[in-house]
Amino acid sequence: MHKKAVLSGIGALGVAALLLTGCSGATSEGSDGTPEVTLGALLPQTGDLAALGASTLEAAQLAVDLANESGDVAVTLEVQDSGTDPSIAQTAIQTLIGDGVQGIVGDxxxxxxxxxxxxxxxSEVPMMAPACTSPQLSDYDDGGYFYRTAASSSEQGRALAQLVWDDGNTSAAVLGINDNYGQPIVSTFVEAYEELGGEIDAEIGYDPAARTFAAETQRLAATDAPAIVLIGLEDTSAAIVNDAAQRGLLERQWYMGDGFRSADFPSLALASDPSALYTWRGIGTGSPTGEANDAFAAAFEENLGKAPGSFAAQAYDATWIEILAGIRAEQEGTDLVDEIANVTDPEGTSCIAEECIALALDGESLAYDGATGAVEFNEDGDPVRPVYEVWQFSAEGLTTIETIVGGE
Incomplete structure (x- = not known):
């Protein structure tokens, strides 16, 4: 377990009440001796990120279904809507903890x-997020109870800077959403791009609640930057594209963060001519090629009749890691959080999805090989080898141009 102290971020009475019902504890056995693991999913089914919540919940449920089909473990997944809203999420997570979940996948x-x-x-219940990419969470005092299978957005900003520079752009203008998702990416992009020798012609923040972005796009138009970098979220940024189109800015090369990684975005943003966005390129969390990723994609297609969506691979891996840690916890008489390191141990036995269950039942240390690659966490709960994809909009949807593996 990574070592970070716990902040007293909620009131003493609230903490006491949660601790009475929420300690993770070891897993239990069914009447036939089958280990039972109870997990919670804290994912948005409503709000701005509902689409992302849907794709990640599908993947989490798939992992649970595959584990249960093995017959060697009984996994329950309790789902709560986080609503893309802190107040809704706080109530939802207290419900999950009160119901005795041993680990949470989300948000x-x-x-x-x-x-x-x-x-x-x-409450001593571990969370494993398939996204939540802010660098703030790397250094957060979480006591070792927060992990994520997607890399920090600071790494995304650096990868994006390298992409823009490698494409031959010696200057760029940046337009980023003013929140704790967008600004860390903007900051690390600017720092990394300037270190490479690039010049930032404009660094502009925007309010996601605004209805028009004439002032922001006017500032972009006033620059001579050949590259424009847009950091934001799909639902709140479509209006920017329309304003930019009216100023002739779509003739420049645009780059994006992972908030726009949706095949539907060109049509949503510019219904009159989606093809105008087919030159746009982006950086997003990706998955390596290999047997484990192929198995995940095949299982997703077979069970859901479609390809996995954004951050689905990360949610799938987060769920499997908690399932396997829960099994080991039952075998060893420990808590689920104590076993996360033992199922993501690079010195352990390499295994994929269902084949890991028997090994966990035998108490072996595992090197879980997942849809996102061989998963290993650093002391902050971040993945050691983040994977990124360079992608581009196309008539077929999204086209992956290149896969980049960090930490190597």
């Missing part, structure tokens, strides 16, 4: 994760 919103991590930590 996908940095704002939500920051609002509930103290509750999880002080």
């Amino acid at each position: 996908v919103s940095t704002t939500v994760c920051l609002s509930v991590v103290d509750i999880a930590a002080q």
Whole structure:
């Protein structure tokens, strides 16, 4: 377990009440001796990130279904809607903890994760987020109860800077959403791009609640930057594209963060001519090629009849890691959080999904090989080898141009 102290972020009475019902404890056995693991999913089914919540919940449920089909473990997944809203999420996570979940998969919103991590930590219930990419969470005092299978957005900002520079752009203008998702990416992009020798012609923040972005796009138009970097979220940024189109800015090369990684965005943002966005390129959390990722994609297609969505691979891995840690906890008489390191041990036995269950039942240390690659966490609960994809919009949806593995 990574070592970080716990902040007193919720009131003493609230902590006491949660601790009475929420300590993770060891897993239990069914009447036939089958280990039972109870997990919670804290993911948005409503709000701005509902689409992302849907894709991650599908993957989490798939992992649970596959584990249960093995017949060697009984996994229950209790789902609560985080609403893409801190107040809703705080109530939801207290419900999960009160119901005795041993681990939580979620959330996908940095704002939500920051609002509930103290509750999880002080209740001694681990969270494993498939997204929540803010660098704030790397150094957060969570007592070792927060992990994530997606890399910090600071790494995304650096990868994006390298992409813009490698494409031959010696200057760029940046337009980023003013929140704790967008600004860390903007800051690390600017720092990394300038270190490479690039010049920032404009660094502009925007309010996601605004209805028009004429002032922001006018500032972009006033620059000569050949590259424009847009950091934001799909639902709140479509209007920017329309304003930019009216100023002729789509003739420049645009780059994006992972908030726009949706095949539907060109049509949503510019219904009159989606193809105008087919030159746009982005950086997003990706998955390496290999047997484990192929198995995940095949299982997703077979069970859900479609390809996995954004951050689905990260949610799938987070769920499997908690399932396997729960099994080991039952075998060893420990808590689920204590076994996360033992199922993501690079010195352990390498295994994929269902084949890991028998090894966990035997008490072996595992090197879980997941949809996102061989998962290993650093002392902050961040993945050691983050994977990114360079992608581009196209008539077919999203086209992956390159896969980049960090930490190597």
